Amino acid sequence: MPSDIQLSSAPFIERLNQAALQTAMDRLRVKPHLDFIDWAPLNIRNPDGTPFRFRPTQLQVAKDLFNPNLYSVTLKAYSGMGKTYLIGAAFAYAIEQLGLLVGAMMPNKVLVEDWINDELQKVFDATPVMASLGLSRDIRGQKLFTNGAELHGVGANSSGLIRRLQVDVMFSDEIDAITQTSTDEGDKLGQFEKRGRGRKKQHMWRTSYPSMKGASKIDAKYYETDRCAWFVVCSECGHQYTFHTSQMIWTPGRPDTAHLICPGCGTKIDESQRLQMAGAGQYLTRKKEPLKPGGLHRGFHVGCLAHTGDHNNAYGEGFLHEVAAEREAADKAENPEKSKRVFVNTMDAESYAEDVESKPEADSLYDKREVWSEPDPFVELPPGVLMITMGVDVQKDRLEAMIVGWGANSESWLLSYRSLHGSPQSQKTWNQLDRLRLKKFKHPLTSQPMPVVCVFVDSGHWTTDIYQYTRPRLRQGVFACKGSRTLSCPLMSNKPTKQGRPPALLYEVGTHEAKDLIYQRLEFTPPAGKDFPMGYIHIPANEEFGETAGGEATGFFEMLLAEDSQMKRCTKTGEFVRFFDCPKGTRNEALDCFVYAMAAARKMNPNFERIAENLGK
Numbered sequence: 001m002p003s004d005i006q007l008s009s010a011p012f013i014e015r016l017n018q019a020a021l022q023t024a025m026d027r028l029r030v031k032p033h034l035d036f037i038d039w040a041p042l043n044i045r046n047p048d049g050t051p052f053r054f055r056p057t058q059l060q061v062a063k064d065l066f067n068p069n070l071y072s073v074t075l076k077a078y079s080g081m082g083k084t085y086l087i088g089a090a091f092a093y094a095i096e097q098l099g100l101l102v103g104a105m106m107p108n109k110v111l112v113e114d115w116i117n118d119e120l121q122k123v124f125d126a127t128p129v130m131a132s133l134g135l136s137r138d139i140r141g142q143k144l145f146t147n148g149a150e151l152h153g154v155g156a157n158s159s160g161l162i163r164r165l166q167v168d169v170m171f172s173d174e175i176d177a178i179t180q181t182s183t184d185e186g187d188k189l190g191q192f193e194k195r196g197r198g199r200k201k202q203h204m205w206r207t208s209y210p211s212m213k214g215a216s217k218i219d220a221k222y223y224e225t226d227r228c229a230w231f232v233v234c235s236e237c238g239h240q241y242t243f244h245t246s247q248m249i250w251t252p253g254r255p256d257t258a259h260l261i262c263p264g265c266g267t268k269i270d271e272s273q274r275l276q277m278a279g280a281g282q283y284l285t286r287k288k289e290p291l292k293p294g295g296l297h298r299g300f301h302v303g304c305l306a307h308t309g310d311h312n313n314a315y316g317e318g319f320l321h322e323v324a325a326e327r328e329a330a331d332k333a334e335n336p337e338k339s340k341r342v343f344v345n346t347m348d349a350e351s352y353a354e355d356v357e358s359k360p361e362a363d364s365l366y367d368k369r370e371v372w373s374e375p376d377p378f379v380e381l382p383p384g385v386l387m388i389t390m391g392v393d394v395q396k397d398r399l400e401a402m403i404v405g406w407g408a409n410s411e412s413w414l415l416s417y418r419s420l421h422g423s424p425q426s427q428k429t430w431n432q433l434d435r436l437r438l439k440k441f442k443h444p445l446t447s448q449p450m451p452v453v454c455v456f457v458d459s460g461h462w463t464t465d466i467y468q469y470t471r472p473r474l475r476q477g478v479f480a481c482k483g484s485r486t487l488s489c490p491l492m493s494n495k496p497t498k499q500g501r502p503p504a505l506l507y508e509v510g511t512h513e514a515k516d517l518i519y520q521r522l523e524f525t526p527p528a529g530k531d532f533p534m535g536y537i538h539i540p541a542n543e544e545f546g547e548t549a550g551g552e553a554t555g556f557f558e559m560l561l562a563e564d565s566q567m568k569r570c571t572k573t574g575e576f577v578r579f580f581d582c583p584k585g586t587r588n589e590a591l592d593c594f595v596y597a598m599a600a601a602r603k604m605n606p607n608f609e610r611i612a613e614n615l616g617k
């Protein structure tokens with residue numbers, strides 16, 4: 001065919017026409033017609049040069065990505081299913097073989113441009129037919145190929161770009177992390193999916209990890225489909241079902257003993273049987289019916305136990321053991337609820353059902369108070385205390401101060417809770433705080449008295465008076481702090497900001513994260529033996545944590561438990577986090593003081609092992 005094309009005899013015109021000619025030749029190139037599933041193993045190369053192979057759970061998805069009789073394909077898959085790579089290979093096919101206009105939307109511009117230029121580019125570079133394809137335009141969010149194909153990446157936050165888009169393939173990734181803001185002109189995903197050129201070859205693909213039950217976009221889209229899932233068959237009883245991490249059992253601390261239980265007959269399934277069953281599985285609808293060839297929206301759900309690819313050998317000989325180890329790690333994480341949520345979202349590829357707000361009752365906390373060998377911690381500390389901090393809440397007629405001891409295993413001991421009466425504008429009030437702050441505690445393992453090493457004072461109000469107090473006491477570890485306005489702010493992250501001259505240091509505290517930890521930890525029940533759970537909060541049975549705080553016996557605990565929480569989506573990160581709110585007119589100073597003392601401990605970030613060693617000397 002190229003030999004039939006005649007060039008102008010004028011050399012300069014020839015040069016001018018070179019690019020246009022190349023484009024024309026690329027467009028005219030006659031290709032053997034291959035389906036994606038046949039083309040990919042022949043043409044796509046992994047970055048290490050080996051040919052691409054579909055995994056069992058990818059094959060049906062790959063067939064349906066280019067099935068012209070489906071309206072859309074929705075994929076809820078575990079982390080490690082190879083979704084990104086599969087879509088990358090499909091992009092290469094759409095561009096090289098079909099010459100289509102391909103669009104990818106991710107929650108923001110940076111994500112999509114990084115994906116195109118790092119992940120996708122790796123596949124393209126390793127694949128000879130892609131590497132040899134000419135480009136007439138190559139910028140971070142846009143690639144125009146000389147065969148007429150185009151690749152566009154847009155962030156869900158770029159409404160203007162989305163409006164101008166004209167594509168044949170509409171791929172939206174991480175749709176559960178797309179945040180809606182008050183300035184939005186409606187649903188971002190809906191806007192993007194209207195940008196099709198309306199031809200027969202139009203394809204709509206959506207993927208995401210699910211987020212919270214009831215708020216998950218990928219769940220909502222999946223429910224509009226034929227709802228297919230990866231079904232396996234028990235070799236003992238013939239029961240056909242889907243794998244789920246809730247079918248796993250293992251000896252605590254021994255993820256290498258993990259196995260599965262068949263929900264049909266109760267038979268133990270070991271790793272080699274799991275692998276065999278997973279590989280022989282198939283997608284069926286939730287009603288166990290075979291997939292229809294078209295005329296509908298297709299949805300796939302696949303959890304991690306269907307995995308047949310690589311795994312990390314560190315936890316035992318198989319992938320099953322790795323999953324058990326990950327689950328154990330989530331249970332032991334500093335914020336276990338958050339870690340379990342991530343596990344459910346990324347391993348089971350399911351949305352997470354929020355626990356009905358969980359916090360203990362004031363009465364039960366009062367009953368859990370401990371009788372220490374010495375009821376007054378100033379006279380003798382519990383031996384586990386290795387560092388002491390203080391949190392101060394400022395009210396118009398008093399300061400409230402809590403002193404907290406910290407030890408290994410994130411355990412803490414509430415040591416003192418005092419109300420210091422007087423106006424924050426009066427020096428006398430602050431003198432009282434100095435007297436309390438400079439008191440020292442006697443530790444049973446050392447003759448050295450233990451001081452309060454760091455104090456955080458809330459500077460939300462009476463800011464000038466608070467800076468006046470903290471400024472000259474910087475070297476004694478006294479700092480101003482304020483709660484962060486950002487929902488997902490970590491408990492303690494940023495460097496302090498300098499306020500005024502000479503500067504007072506102001507720390508930003510992630511109050512929601514701190515309260516989430518405190519409420520989770522207050523729920524722990526004391527163990528029968530000596531091993532307290534990680535993060536256990538010890539409260540002494542003395543007057544300060546009873547009758548003298550809050551007026552009645554459980555008053556202190558009612559303040560500590562004053563706030564209610566709900567899950568909210570952070571507009572900055574798209575993550576769901578617990579948001580705390582204090583009902584109007586309810587006292588919550590005890591909780592605030594604990595939050596500030598916890599942030600002060602986090603700021604110190606000491607090496608408890610070394611402190612413990614030195615104490616014994």
Ligand SMILES: [Zn+2]
Nearest residue numbers: 234237262265
């Ligand atoms: Zn069975």
